[in-house]
Amino acid sequence: MAIDARQRRGARKAPLTVQRITDAALDVVASQGYDALSMRSVAAVLDTGPASLYAHVVNKGDLDELIIGRLCAGIALPLPDAAHWREQIIDVCTQLRDQYLAYPGVSRAALAMEVTDLDILRVNEAMLAILVEGGVDPQSAAWAIDALFLYVGAYALEASIVAPAEPDAEDWRVSPADRDALIRRFRALPTDRFPHITRYAEQLTSGVRHERFDFTLRLMIDNLA
Template identity: 60%
Template sequence: MTPTPQERRAARHQLAAGAGPSTARRGPSGGRKQPITVEAIIDTALGIVQRDGYEALTMRRLATALETGSSSLYAHVVNKEDLDELLIGRLCAGIDLPEPDPAVWRQQIIGVCTQLRDQYLRYPGISRAAFATAPSHLDTLRITEGMLAILLAGGIEPQAAAWAIDALTLYVNAYSLEVSLVNRRIDRDDDAWVVSRDELLRRFAALPDTFPHTRRYAVELTAGTVHDRFDVSLGMMIDGIARHRPT
């Protein structure tokens, strides 16, 4: 019986990165092409995302970049969702996890989230691939394991720690996607909807009296860089997480 896509994914995720068959190929002139492997597929896919954004990545585009047909890709990657898992797994593999230290657990969890943010921002829009996906790739699960270890070392109750990981990674994913979308608009000179702070202040000042707080606190509402907001938001989330420790 032919394995289901889920069985194929589960089987391959048990292998070390790069394991699996490769296909030797020859180009039209008889020269050897790069073999099709899972690692080659990931490398090429990340190159497309880095140049043109995640929205440009399709299986057809990927096959063209590898000078092959879609059927050759499906011998190694089950579908686009499987490719998404592989891409996120590769980025997670580049994150350093500290040895959990109860004395600095807050700084450690912020450090992991910041590394994940920076990985996503290198590849515009790629955090979209992490939404609504239950992690099964070992490198992705390694991040969950590391974050859980840090929170538990900090004395956070296990259920609260588990839900905190969901909340923190969701925020990192959404933040990274928003920044990527804004940057892509600016890069494409499609910044008509990217409003400057000065323009926001002008608009807020012109609001009617039914928006008294927005008018009064316009400076505060528009203050700081995007990374300032990231740091403050993470800090507030972690302050909330810290309340879930036995007294």
């Protein structure tokens, strides 16, 4: 019996949707890094041509906003609690950090973004509500949210550059051997020109996992009170 031509070509392609395009974009970032993300690379994952994407996505900037929105949609947001506002805002930032770290370099997409995506705005709304409930002046809260997003994004971006394969390692910034070498280099500096660097070499190179991240967040947040 003859086989129908359509059967020989395989099953009919699933229709393109914004959800499928976003899934494909995240697949590209997860497997190849953010630098590989383009309309062409996403189209290749979907087995189609780049032109077909433009019926659903305006441009690369639109694609960036979609993937950041998808990551923000995965963040669990608390009901604002004045007694625990610091812990709540730190938890939101930590969740955002972990979402970024799962996709090497993806936080670059969030830099200088004109936000219209509702899932991103949902996180902004929750952070603003937490800070205001905690007694932070609304103007300070608004600027603090911007600063926190920038810091979390920069931290995750550095992680993708320094240790793209294992940003969650015990110490992804520098190996113990490299740290020892760096300490020796600092201590070998002329003490008359660098008295503090030579004296505090261990402190300058300390910190494992996300200790520096936690320290900086608390430094920023505690000054809002």
